[in-house]
Amino acid sequence: MDYPKSVPSVGLVNGKFVDENPVTGQVGSLISSQWGNAVTDELLNVIRAGGKEPAEAEHDQLLAAIKAIVRDSIPPEKIRSTLAEYGITDAYTKSVTYTKAEIEALLKNMSALPVGAMVPFPKGTVPAGFLEVDGSVQSAATYPDLAAYLGTTFNTGGEGAGNFRLPESRGEFLRGWDHGRGVDAGRALSSWQPDELRSHKHALDANVVTETGAGYAGGIATDGNKYLTETAFSGGMETRPRNLAVMWCVKAWNAPTNQGNIDVAALAVDVRNAQKNAVVGICKGLKVSASGLSSIVNVVAEQLVVGNDLSFKTLGDVTLKINATAIGANGLDTGVLTGSTWYSVWVIWGGAGVAGLLSLSEKAPVLPVGYTHKARVSWTRTDPTANKFLLSFIQAGNCVQYKVVPGSNVQNLPVMASGVVSPAADVAVSAFVPPTAAKISLTAGTNNGYVGFAPSSGYTAQAPVYLNTATLNAAPFVGGYNPSSPVPTANGQFLLEGPTIRFGSFAATGVLQCIGWEDNL
Known part of the structure; x- marks a missing residue:
């Protein structure tokens, strides 16, 4: 598409349309019907390509059509499994295939702290994954990673087969290994060193009091030796810097296996209990x-x-x-x-x-x-x-x-039993209440005679009581009698004791209906 440059009568100036200018005498450009129709048709083609039907009164159809065309032209997202599929080519490429054992070895070292690292803790509680550095004997089978790292370095004898000993850190200061520097020369790694004072001397005041008494004469020893001069004792039981008492612990395991005295099944239960602190269904x-x-x-x-x-x-x-x-x-x-x-x-x-x-x-x-x-x-x-x-x-x-609705499938309360039921009999509840129902609501009636219901056959009287030939002792549960119409109604609700309830009726018009239930959610 372009301006109608091939039509001289259109009156383009510098290849574009111009307005009429009465001052300069410039004649306004004309738009030929052929060019105008072509421009309009081209725009309408774009609108239709975008799934729109052109409408003269709508002025945003072109933009909407272009958006739709752009959206439809984008290929659907696919699952990419390589960096190259994302256009990333300058990346690390492995040249070997790792075995399962090699991958597990790599996983063991992915922790922030490797097995064998010693960490000071400010409390007397040993964190999960650690052991206190207390010189104790441990099982290599229980802590294989730590046993592989320490070996028998700290064994003193008597640990027994399959065991290893931890270093002892209680009450000790830790010192960096000299490792050839010459400050603490001659030390082996992990070796213990007793306390020591650096060689020094003290200057004495001229007025110091010398030893006197037997064996001394004027401060001179009678045996010919020089006399001894001493300062008074001061200080404590050891030489130490200012310090903070901590518990040193060693990282005991890293691998995702059951190392240490951990009951994985019990741990899983604890995790579930910790997370599930609400009751489902509330x-x-x-x-x-x-x-x-x-x-x-x-x-x-x-x-x-x-x-x-x-x-x-x-x-x-x-x-x-x-x-x-x-x-x-x-x-x-x-x-x-x-x-x-x-x-x-x-x-x-x-x-x-x-x-x-x-x-x-x-x-x-x-x-x-x-x-x-x-x-x-x-x-x-x-x-x-x-x-x-x-x-x-x-x-x-x-x-x-149940909700009684005319024209629905519940036009009357569901009938559980009817007619003469004498002696009283069991009535199944499974078609009227669901299997998790805890209570049942009932109504019973007759237009002439006795009728009643109870939770179970345990309420059947040995001799006729209250309900006469129905032989149902409903007390303290419901029962009713009426010698004439209208039909009396007795309602009641009780806990379900089993899959049936007990019902008795003396009259052919007796009826037992289910009102509803209380669910055990």
Whole structure:
């Protein structure tokens, strides 16, 4: 594209358009329709190439199109495994292949302190990886790195096979090895040296008192020797500089192996306990629900602790929709959705973010890739229809109840038993509350007769009491009787003692229904 230089009538000046100038008489340039259309078409081609549809009223389409074209022209990022792929050519290149033993030897020396280094510590606690330099005998099998370094240098005899002795540093000053300098000549490395005063003399005052007494005459020894003159004693038990008492320790091991008296399994447990200082599943403002009209379960929580065997994570402002017909994050962990089945509800977290999950497992759901932490927050049950919709329920904290919704799969509270049940009988709870339920909430009624329920068969009376032919001693649990309508209702909640509860009814109109449960989160 260029200016229309080949069209003389356009009126270009120095190859460019000019405006009309009445003062100088300059005639304004003209723009030919052919050139104007060509410029416009070229710009429109760029806009379309950027995935935009030209619009007369929009004035930023060209810029947006150029950005899109540039973005699409950049090749996708790939995983590079060599420096050359990053364009780095002036770099170290190894010319040999290291063996496993050579790599382990290199790893041993990667610590900031090599094995055998002596370090002063200001406390009487020996740090991990060190031993106090106390002249003790140690096992070469327990500390192979240190044994290889020290050898038998400090052995005095009697250490026994497979043992070596540490140097003794307690109460000692350390001195740099002379190593040919001549200041402390003749010393062997690691040799011990007693204390000593450098040869010196003291000048005595002229008025010093000399020894007198037997054997002396006027300060002169009667045996012909010169008399002795001495100063008074001063000082302590040793010659020393100002100092600070420290505990000298030696680096005992570096290799990533179990050297020293370390119980690795116990250490792993300690690490887990130190890191996992919250209880997984603790929550604030937890609410879970299903409408009974779909395969969606909703989870909301102000705060929720998720975790694994090593650590935990506190999540905030959790809002999730989990679809039982999907697979993976915010869906079913594995398998195919089946009817009349309990599914545990989980909140999961990891590098991939926060999501929900449904699982048949009450303890170990299959986590999708990118998720490492989890917490079970609820249960949901599919209905027996072909839709396999989730039963209508609401939950606050760990308290759950069925929600009666006209037109849904819970139009009445689920019926656990009905009709005449006399004598009282066991009623299974597995289809009405999940396997982790701790309590169950029940309601029972009849329009004429006795009805009642209790935690177990242990409440069945040996002789008819209260409920007459129902032979169920419900006290202190609920029971009811009404000789006429309306239908009376007796409600109650108790801890589940087993997989069944006890129910008795004297009337054909007797009915036992489940209101909900309290989950053991």
